[in-house]
Amino acid sequence: MQDRLTDEKIRRFICDGFLVVDVDLPASFHAHVEEKLRFSIEQEFPMGNNILPRIPEMYQVLDSAPVVCALTSLLGADYLLHPHRAVHTSTPLEHKKEHKNVQLTPEVNEPAMGKGSMAGSGWHQDAQSPLARARYHVPRHLILFYFPHDTEVDMGPTRLEAGSYLFSHPEKPVYPILPNFVARGTVFIVHFDMVHAGFSNLSERTRYVVKFVASRTRNPDTLPSPPDWTTPDNIHARYPLEPVWSHVWRWLHGLAHVPMTQSAPSEITQVKRLNRIYSAVPDESQISKLIDKLMSLKGSNRHQRELRTTDSGKRILRDMPTKIPRWNERAIVMEDSTYALALAGDEAVKAICALFELDDPWISINACFALGEIGNSEAVPTLVEALKNSHQQIVRQALDALGVLGHPINDALAEIERLMTISHDKWLEPEVMRGWTAQDQVRLNAVFALLNVIHLEGSDLRTIEHILINSLDDPNGYIPEVSCEALRRINTPTAIAAAFKYLQRHRWDSSLVGGQKIY
Numbered sequence: 001m002q003d004r005l006t007d008e009k010i011r012r013f014i015c016d017g018f019l020v021v022d023v024d025l026p027a028s029f030h031a032h033v034e035e036k037l038r039f040s041i042e043q044e045f046p047m048g049n050n051i052l053p054r055i056p057e058m059y060q061v062l063d064s065a066p067v068v069c070a071l072t073s074l075l076g077a078d079y080l081l082h083p084h085r086a087v088h089t090s091t092p093l094e095h096k097k098e099h100k101n102v103q104l105t106p107e108v109n110e111p112a113m114g115k116g117s118m119a120g121s122g123w124h125q126d127a128q129s130p131l132a133r134a135r136y137h138v139p140r141h142l143i144l145f146y147f148p149h150d151t152e153v154d155m156g157p158t159r160l161e162a163g164s165y166l167f168s169h170p171e172k173p174v175y176p177i178l179p180n181f182v183a184r185g186t187v188f189i190v191h192f193d194m195v196h197a198g199f200s201n202l203s204e205r206t207r208y209v210v211k212f213v214a215s216r217t218r219n220p221d222t223l224p225s226p227p228d229w230t231t232p233d234n235i236h237a238r239y240p241l242e243p244v245w246s247h248v249w250r251w252l253h254g255l256a257h258v259p260m261t262q263s264a265p266s267e268i269t270q271v272k273r274l275n276r277i278y279s280a281v282p283d284e285s286q287i288s289k290l291i292d293k294l295m296s297l298k299g300s301n302r303h304q305r306e307l308r309t310t311d312s313g314k315r316i317l318r319d320m321p322t323k324i325p326r327w328n329e330r331a332i333v334m335e336d337s338t339y340a341l342a343l344a345g346d347e348a349v350k351a352i353c354a355l356f357e358l359d360d361p362w363i364s365i366n367a368c369f370a371l372g373e374i375g376n377s378e379a380v381p382t383l384v385e386a387l388k389n390s391h392q393q394i395v396r397q398a399l400d401a402l403g404v405l406g407h408p409i410n411d412a413l414a415e416i417e418r419l420m421t422i423s424h425d426k427w428l429e430p431e432v433m434r435g436w437t438a439q440d441q442v443r444l445n446a447v448f449a450l451l452n453v454i455h456l457e458g459s460d461l462r463t464i465e466h467i468l469i470n471s472l473d474d475p476n477g478y479i480p481e482v483s484c485e486a487l488r489r490i491n492t493p494t495a496i497a498a499a500f501k502y503l504q505r506h507r508w509d510s511s512l513v514g515g516q517k518i519y
Contacts, residue, residue, distance in 0.1 A: 010252065062144075092203055152181055
């Protein structure tokens with residue numbers, strides 16, 4: 001079995017935003033997983049993130065050679081299996097005859113779903129969990145959809161809008177993909193920001209899909225110059241985005257952006273927008289213009305959320321959909337100027353750092369993102385100072401920027417330790433209906449940042465280990481799970497002992513459930 005995807009498959013992923021992987025395991029294995037899923041969903045309580053320890057056999061899917069090959073090729077060998085996972089159920093419609101008379105075309109938005117379904121049928125891009133992080137055009141986070149049973153089209157397989165992971169918001173689908181049949185043991189590996197949707201289940205049987213997330217923990221190594229970008233034949237994507245695809249291709253090889261000829265104009269605004277961003281590397285005068293565009297947003301208050309309201313006018317903790325970039329608690333799209341500035345590289349760092357002097361939260365958030373994507377160590381002092389800000393949004397983005405910078409962040413460790421131990425009164429109110437707080441996400445972003453610098457030569461592993469061990473007491477389950485993985489990678493006796501002790505105290509034994517054995 002090959003240990004890396006072919007260049008052709010990587011190019012197809014860049015264009016389409018997804019790959020289909022066949023897990024080479026016996027049919028009896030998938031039938032066993034499906035049986036346990038049905039029992040858990042129908043007889044037990046909602047497992048949420050615990051569905052994997054509840055059905056640990058699924059690790060065989062995640063550890064299978066085809067899945068590991070794909071994830072390693074797209075995220076690097078040190079990718080992280082994210083703590084978030086979920087079972088997407090689609091139950092049969094109760095009145096199928098009525099719905100069969102409705103034209104269920106592949107592009108339909110929000111078709112009816114069966115009672116109790118846990119799969120959204122409206123076209124959407126996934127939210128980060130527990131709270132928002134930035135949307136990246138390059139592959140930093142991937143979704144895995146595992147199908148444990150054969151799924152005919154009448155069971156409602158997952159629909160995809162190929163190439164749409166680059167969009168700032170979902171458009172009306174043009175060429176949606178609705179599979180006629182998905183074989184058991186199939187895994188869709190999808191860019192996290194792909195526009196996708198569930199579909200009506202007209203069969204007599206509940207459909208199950210298990211969602212996992214994998215995250216990159218280091219930037220790509222610089223490799224020998226790859227072949228020039230060529231668009232593969234017969235791709236699913238119908239949007240001409242060669243300048244963006246070329247950038248992602250070079251980024252995966254650790255190389256800087258080199259512009260290519262812009263595609264022919266498109267009627268789709270998103271395509272025009274993306275090709276405009278990636279059709280050039282900003283020079284000094286263009287950097288100045290991009291900085292001016294960001295500065296013009298001062299006072300726009302885009303760091304503040306727009307919340308939905310009930311019929312009575314009461315605000316609820318759910319974000320209004322918007323096509324204008326602004327902070328929300330699903331995933332944050334940055335300004336076009338910010339994505340463009342990230343292409344300018346080192347030449348733009350000084351000007352971006354100066355943006356913090358404006359003391360505008362939204363501009364600072366965008367500046368943090370751009371500095372992280374450029375990856376210049378001279379940005380560390382500015383990002384460390386951003387960690388002291390009273391706006392949790394700035395702190396969260398600064399932590400993520402430090403985590404993707406690709407340089408040791410020793411100067412930030414004291415401030416990160418402070419953030420892991422303080423309780424900020426303004427950050428303790430729930431941000432979403434599930435009760436997650438900004439304090440939760442600040443600490444999670446902090447341990448992600450620490451995880452991402454462990455492999456870097458010169459990182460202060462002793463201090464990082466100390467912070468991670470103390471974080472194992474955090475009541476938010478995501479944080480100690482990421483910390484345990486980071487401690488495993490540090491691999492000192494004290495790090496391993498601390499992680500092992502935590503896992504001992506939190507292990508599950510589900511061999512006896514409901515008075516009967518479930519194997």
